[in-house]
Amino acid sequence: MAQRGTPARRSKEDAAQYLQRLERVHLAHELIERGARQLLVYWATQLPADRLVGLYRLKMNSNAALFPCGSIPRLQTVLRDPYRHAQASVFAGVLLHEQGAMSDQSLSPQMLIRVFDLYRRLDPDPIGITECFFIARDLRTGALAMRWCEHCEVGYLVNAQSLRSALNRCPVCAIARLQVRVGEMSARNPARGNEWV
Numbered sequence: 001m002a003q004r005g006t007p008a009r010r011s012k013e014d015a016a017q018y019l020q021r022l023e024r025v026h027l028a029h030e031l032i033e034r035g036a037r038q039l040l041v042y043w044a045t046q047l048p049a050d051r052l053v054g055l056y057r058l059k060m061n062s063n064a065a066l067f068p069c070g071s072i073p074r075l076q077t078v079l080r081d082p083y084r085h086a087q088a089s090v091f092a093g094v095l096l097h098e099q100g101a102m103s104d105q106s107l108s109p110q111m112l113i114r115v116f117d118l119y120r121r122l123d124p125d126p127i128g129i130t131e132c133f134f135i136a137r138d139l140r141t142g143a144l145a146m147r148w149c150e151h152c153e154v155g156y157l158v159n160a161q162s163l164r165s166a167l168n169r170c171p172v173c174a175i176a177r178l179q180v181r182v183g184e185m186s187a188r189n190p191a192r193g194n195e196w197v
């Protein structure tokens with residue numbers, strides 16, 4: 001039967017594997033803490049599903065807790081809502097800035113966490129980290145791109161595969177137009193003004 005190195009070497013390998021496992025568990029905790037869905041934690045750690053559920057329950061201090069579920073908003077849905085579109089664009093702007101500053105276009109779990117933490121300092125009600133992961137992935141694959149608005153000079157996300165789409169409008173200008181409309185409605189009917197705010 002083949003021997004797997006000397007005892008000293010084996011114990012060095014065991015220690016390295018143990019450290020790797022610890023790092024993956026730590027990463028899983030970091031992502032769970034930020035509200036990540038199970039698929040994102042799996043992508044980052046490659047830990048088996050039952051282990052992830054166990055870590056989630058430990059973190060939530062509940063034997064019955066389950067990862068957040070439900071569908072993750074699709075790109076078209078995000079771009080259709082100017083508020084979410086603006087939030088997604090802020091995240092994308094921070095990501096591209098950080099990747100440019102570090103000359104690193106890769107998307108590691110550590111980079112995702114770092115950029116998400118920077119982004120949520122700017123947004124008091126941030127979009128989810130799993131959504132941010134898909135935005136980062138789509139920027140990498142070229143499905144999404146950034147465009148500058150000539151009117152308000154703000155960068156915003158566009159669907160790069162359909163640049164002529166009506167959905168590719170600047171969300172900041174769209175929000176400004178909505179605010180004007182709300183103001184006009186309030187002026188026409190002051191009694192109902194508060195309903196639109």
Ligand SMILES: [Zn+2]
Pocket residue numbers: 149150151152153154170171172173174
């Ligand atoms: Zn604009």
